[in-house]
Amino acid sequence: MTVTAVAWYRNSDRTPALHCACRLSLPLVEWPQAKGLVLLFNQHRVGLALAGQRPQPVHGGWGDGPLRRRLHQSSRKDALLRACSLERKRRLNIVDATGGFGRDAWLLASSGARVKVVERNPVVAWLLQHSRAEEYGRCRSLAECIEIHQADAAVFLRQMEEEACDIVYLDPMFPVRRKKLKNSQRIELLRAVTRFEGSNDSLQGLLELALRCARHRVVLKRPRGVAVISADSLKVRCGFYSLTGSSSRFDVYTRRSLKRSSSLE
Numbered sequence: 001m002t003v004t005a006v007a008w009y010r011n012s013d014r015t016p017a018l019h020c021a022c023r024l025s026l027p028l029v030e031w032p033q034a035k036g037l038v039l040l041f042n043q044h045r046v047g048l049a050l051a052g053q054r055p056q057p058v059h060g061g062w063g064d065g066p067l068r069r070r071l072h073q074s075s076r077k078d079a080l081l082r083a084c085s086l087e088r089k090r091r092l093n094i095v096d097a098t099g100g101f102g103r104d105a106w107l108l109a110s111s112g113a114r115v116k117v118v119e120r121n122p123v124v125a126w127l128l129q130h131s132r133a134e135e136y137g138r139c140r141s142l143a144e145c146i147e148i149h150q151a152d153a154a155v156f157l158r159q160m161e162e163e164a165c166d167i168v169y170l171d172p173m174f175p176v177r178r179k180k181l182k183n184s185q186r187i188e189l190l191r192a193v194t195r196f197e198g199s200n201d202s203l204q205g206l207l208e209l210a211l212r213c214a215r216h217r218v219v220l221k222r223p224r225g226v227a228v229i230s231a232d233s234l235k236v237r238c239g240f241y242s243l244t245g246s247s248s249r250f251d252v253y254t255r256r257s258l259k260r261s262s263s264l265e
C-alpha cells in the first residue's frame, strides 16, 4: 500500500502539509477527503494514518516513554545495546542500514554512538528527517549524532569504503507470520508502506556487504524462530554469536574485537 497523499486536519496544518506534499510530489488533501494510507499533519504532529480511522498520525515517537524506559533500565538488559556493545557509553560509528522510524537509531545515539541512518522509502525517510528536526529542538547534541540518508542500503554500503564504520546494524522487515502477532500499529503501518520484499538470498548479500564496511561487527535483527544465516556460508570470514531478546534475536557477526577500537572514548 503506497502513501496516496499528504493530508491536513486543521487550518494551521495546511501550510506545512503543502510544503511536504511539494517535497514528496504527492497530492494535498483535507483529512475527510483522504483515501487509504496518507501522511497526516494534525496540530503539528506528522505521521502515517489510515483514512476512515481516527486522525492520529503515527510517527517514530523519538524519546517517548517506552524508548526512555529502555534507555534508563540497565542497558545490560537491552539486547540491542548489548549486541552493539553499548552497555557502557561508547563513541562508536554505527550505520543503521534499515532505518524505519529510527527508534533503534535514537536509542543507539542516546547511548553514545554516532549513527548514519539509511532508509530507502522516501516517505519514511522524510519522517526520519522530521523526527531529527524535532530532536534538534529538544536536544541539539543528540540530533547532531544522527544523520539521515535516503538510499537503498545495498547501494549505500557499496559506496562506503571498506571498514569505514565500527558496526552495521540491519533490521529488515520480518515476514508476516501465519499466526497473527500482536504487532504494534506503528510496525503494521510501516509494513504497509514498505511491503516485505526480502528473500534470504538478498539478505545474505546485504549481510556480506555490511561485513565489508564494518570494522568490528554486523548486528542482524531477526525473528526468534527463523534459521540463522551461518557465518561459514558467507564470503567474508567472521565469528558468530546470538543474543535473544523478548520477541526477536540479534545475530552478531564479528570481525575484530571491540576492545581494540580506536573510536572508543
Ligand SMILES: C[S@@+](CC[C@H](N)C(=O)[O-])C[C@H]1O[C@@H](n2cnc3c(N)ncnc32)[C@H](O)[C@@H]1O
Binding pocket: 097, 098, 099, 100, 101, 102, 103, 104, 105, 118, 119, 120, 121, 124, 151, 152, 153, 154, 171, 172, 173, 174, 190, 194
Ligand atoms: C523493521 S523496519 C526498521 C525499524 C527500525 N529499526 C526502527 O527502530 O524504527 C525496516 C525498515 O527497513 C527499510 N528497508 C528495508 N530494506 C532496505 C534497504 N535495502 N535499504 C534501505 N532501507 C531498507 C524498510 O523500508 C523499513 O522502513
